[in-house]
Amino acid sequence: xxxxxxxxxxxxxxLFKKLTATSKREVLIKTLNFMGIHLAGWVKENRLVGxxxxxxxxxxxxxxxxxxxxxxxxxxxxxxxxxxxxxxxxVKYAPxxxxxxGVRKRPFLQPALEDRDNQVFLIDTLTKNINEAIKTA
Numbered sequence: 001x002x003x004x005x006x007x008x009x010x011x012x013x014x015l016f017k018k019l020t021a022t023s024k025r026e027v028l029i030k031t032l033n034f035m036g037i038h039l040a041g042w043v044k045e046n047r048l049v050g051x052x053x054x055x056x057x058x059x060x061x062x063x064x065x066x067x068x069x070x071x072x073x074x075x076x077x078x079x080x081x082x083x084x085x086x087x088x089x090x091v092k093y094a095p096x097x098x099x100x101x102g103v104r105k106r107p108f109l110q111p112a113l114e115d116r117d118n119q120v121f122l123i124d125t126l127t128k129n130i131n132e133a134i135k136t137a
Contacts, residue, residue: 001095019130019137027130034125036069039069042118048064070110087109087112124131
């Protein structure tokens with residue numbers, strides 16, 4: 001089970017005009033790797049440690065310990081090159097809690113993507129990484 005973030009290429013085009021293709025790729029990979037780790041940590045700190053019953057609490061620590069980031073995968077999609085990072089778990093009972101399948105719904109992955117502070121942090125991190133790349137170009 002994974003949570004995905006997508007960035008619209010059109011929204012970023014103005015920021016990328018001063019970068020070479022290699023620099024663009026490096027900036028995206030650096031930013032997405034960092035954000036994957038950040039979001040996995042956010043899930044662990046903000047959604048999986050309680051307090052119950054609003055959030056899941058730690059019972060065995062198995063779910064908490066399983067949350068990870070995949071690292072960036074590069075694929076060619078319908079609209080060109082795509083960079084994908086997944087935050088997720090391989091624990092079989094995770095979907096039950098995320099989606100409320102037979103138990104009380106207590107999502108932990110989707111809220112990381114919906115959190116406004118995380119969204120702002122992503123854009124700020126991307127902007128910072130672009131500016132650093134421009135300075136060193």
